[in-house]
Amino acid sequence: MFLKNCWYVAAWDHELIDGRLLARTILEEPVLVFMGESGQPVALDNRCCHRGAPLSMGRREGDCVRCMYHGLKFDAAGKCIQIPGQDKIPAKLGVRSYPVALRNHLVWIWMGDPALADPAAIIDYPYLRDPAWKGVPDYMHYDANYLLIVDNLSDFAHLAFVHTNTLGGSEEYAYTTKPVAVERLPNGFRVERWHLDSAPPPFHAKVIRDKQAAVDRRNIGHMHLPGIFFLETLFAPAGGGAREGKLEGARQYRNCQFMTPETRRTTHFFWNYLNDFEGDDSTISRSLHASLIEGFMEDKALIEAQQKVLDDDPDFPMVAVTADAALTHFRRMLEQRIAEEQVGQTPLDTQAVRRQVA
């Protein structure tokens, strides 16, 4: 049901400060994520192998964690290295550990076959580590399957109706603009859309001086499997020739959104909305952060309502319209990759993995 052999975002690094033992369900597996004292992230099955007590209720000791029920201690690889009151520890005793890596302030986790986990395959988003780009990293929880969020992001026309007074700016956007390109990629899709000579949408108007001057707006969205979305947004003075590459006076944004399934009906949503023009005026990134939350809450209301419709009638037949080309392609790619994964490898034996850790 989920694509397993790929990297998902498990947490922002700032969620793990001060040794926090974070309990987070990912792909319906209970996971403990924490930063070891050495600075390396650790991810373990969040259930003590003894009686199932959550290790997140335990205590960090170095890069290890101790279950605070009967005191069993596990190292970063999940191996049990101490049982109070017992001298011999079975060599294979332990909990499953997951490959993890820290990149661009994000903790990435690999839920599939550990032998296939290659940190080099983690998708890069350099803006997250570039001091020229400022933003407020944040997290939202969705009561909806992550693909409903992917759907949402695949058609900008929803800006017109869902976000008229926040991120969109006008209903006209849906009628007068179309994607100039929908590129179907083996790993997702890329969509580009221009809106020429329009009023700046409210979220943008709030952070610029001339709130009346018309703009040419370009959105380039790039969706990657399993559910990672990058959005480049450009606002240039209307008629200044932005479409021909003349970007003088333009303002740009970089936005990343990482959707990680918690369960088949809930999602962890990590995001940041970055700008490169605020200088020392942090009110700009804070204004953008607030505007985006306002807009995301509009999405959330609709998407969670969709989820309830599907909960009540899992067979509800959706009908594709022309604008669904990107999302249809994405779902097809994903299904294909999941099917390959299930054929190409023997199903992952959790027990075996658990035993292997020693």
Next chain:
Amino acid sequence: MFLKNCWYVAAWDHELIDGRLLARTILEEPVLVFMGESGQPVALDNRCCHRGAPLSMGRREGDCVRCMYHGLKFDAAGKCIQIPGQDKIPAKLGVRSYPVALRNHLVWIWMGDPALADPAAIIDYPYLRDPAWKGVPDYMHYDANYLLIVDNLSDFAHLAFVHTNTLGGSEEYAYTTKPVAVERLPNGFRVERWHLDSAPPPFHAKVIRDKQAAVDRRNIGHMHLPGIFFLETLFAPAGGGAREGKLEGARQYRNCQFMTPETRRTTHFFWNYLNDFEGDDSTISRSLHASLIEGFMEDKALIEAQQKVLDDDPDFPMVAVTADAALTHFRRMLEQRIAEEQVGQTPLDTQAVRRQVA
């Protein structure tokens, strides 16, 4: 499980003022009900055929509704008549529409085969439109199957125990009175019961001058399939010959209760309790309204407790007593009608209906 080819109450007209898009689940189907600008009620499947977003989160435009996710617009027959950014609309694209009719301030809906929907078959309750009869129309939500409410209304003996201090007046009512008639009708039942020479029950005493004088009380209840109850109540001076038709000094009430299944374990309950003697003193209908709510809450506590018993043990075997003649007959009629409906017609293909709307 439900009788489908019949009219149910979907809403009071006052629930739809100011263009409200009312989301209401009826017979486990999600329905959007609204009053078109033309004044005609409209009922549609409350799920946009595109991505399932609730149309009740959309916008009324004339007698149409626009989904505020991607902007698809549907007319009162459910046909999709606009897709922003797309020129051609498939002729059959649309959502299911339900036959509706406005009668006596009630919006009626037909959940079965639209071809069989005849507004002339809607049961009439003239007191709801007669200016001589005053009352406060109201709605309650029950966490219980509607038949448990039908059961409740079919035996007035419960007045003695559930409503001793509100609608009933004394436990004696259960011991000393019996139905003078239980008529089994093809479409329900009619029960008549007298209680002679007793103190007026609290709800009635509150709205009359002489709160001590004994009364002769007559209740005539009339239950109709699928779950519509009419109650005529008469209080006459004790010994004045009311049973022989001498009604001088009598006070009368007319009460209607419409039970519409929301799901198999929840119910929409519409009601009004009317009197014809208040003149300009609206405190009387408001007092009766408050008393009835007090009494209905007593029923609700018991009936919802029954529902929990059945949730925990769906096979709990109920044992009939003599007083259950009316409810037993009603349930038998209903089962027979449901069975006929399922045999006599090919099962309604929702998909087909959805496609047909264009």
Next chain:
Amino acid sequence: MFLKNCWYVAAWDHELIDGRLLARTILEEPVLVFMGESGQPVALDNRCCHRGAPLSMGRREGDCVRCMYHGLKFDAAGKCIQIPGQDKIPAKLGVRSYPVALRNHLVWIWMGDPALADPAAIIDYPYLRDPAWKGVPDYMHYDANYLLIVDNLSDFAHLAFVHTNTLGGSEEYAYTTKPVAVERLPNGFRVERWHLDSAPPPFHAKVIRDKQAAVDRRNIGHMHLPGIFFLETLFAPAGGGAREGKLEGARQYRNCQFMTPETRRTTHFFWNYLNDFEGDDSTISRSLHASLIEGFMEDKALIEAQQKVLDDDPDFPMVAVTADAALTHFRRMLEQRIAEEQVGQTPLDTQAVRRQVA
């Protein structure tokens, strides 16, 4: 799934004062428990045989209960003895009654075959009726299977980690002490554990004069099927020879805990923690009561978290460590007894029992 032919605690006697009709689900059966006016406890199926209304919403009349829906009255054996408005009552009409007995301020109930219910088999705990032992009887509700509580009580090492600052006193307890004896009994187990020359744990220090003096501590735990735990605790001056029987200056406690399954994932937990040294100073038993609640809440957090782990993954494989000898034995005994019960007798026909009561 549950052991049925045994006595469970249904309530403390003080829960039933003033004629309270207590609704309590036991072994997934809805039970009404009350004290008849004669002083005898009564336990009946909490569903009127007529329409399933809870009898706990009814009214006590002598040793009988009247359903306050339509007024049916049931005696202490469950037999229906009155139906208002109906002269003849079918001889077998009634609700199931359960054998009950009052012992040591506890109401005991037998959920299995009534023919096997022998009050002489009720386990005695004389401290509960001995005026020399003082304590505050109490109740807690657990969102966890009762066996997880049994597990918890079977290994005192958890005192070190779960209760370091309340009932335990130090993590050392888990490392330096071991059970001197784990006795496997046909009906449960007995465990004895000493901790010599240690600081008094916080809960004990609070109620003694010399809070610094080291103590020798002995715990003797005794677990009985189906889930009844007795704990004898001794604190003697360190080095005073307590292990050799010299108990001068010692303080002792007696603690009983009764786990009764509500459902397979929830538990009724009855307990008392008694001391024999408070004299007229009731602040001591109240301090102990408060300390125990503090400690139990630590257990509850962990045990309910375990239950959630098992809810999410009922096949989660627990791995036994050396300290699990007692719990492993207990679960084996219990399974064996349940298996015997199911083979040795025809399954209890609830319907038949219900009909039999007359």
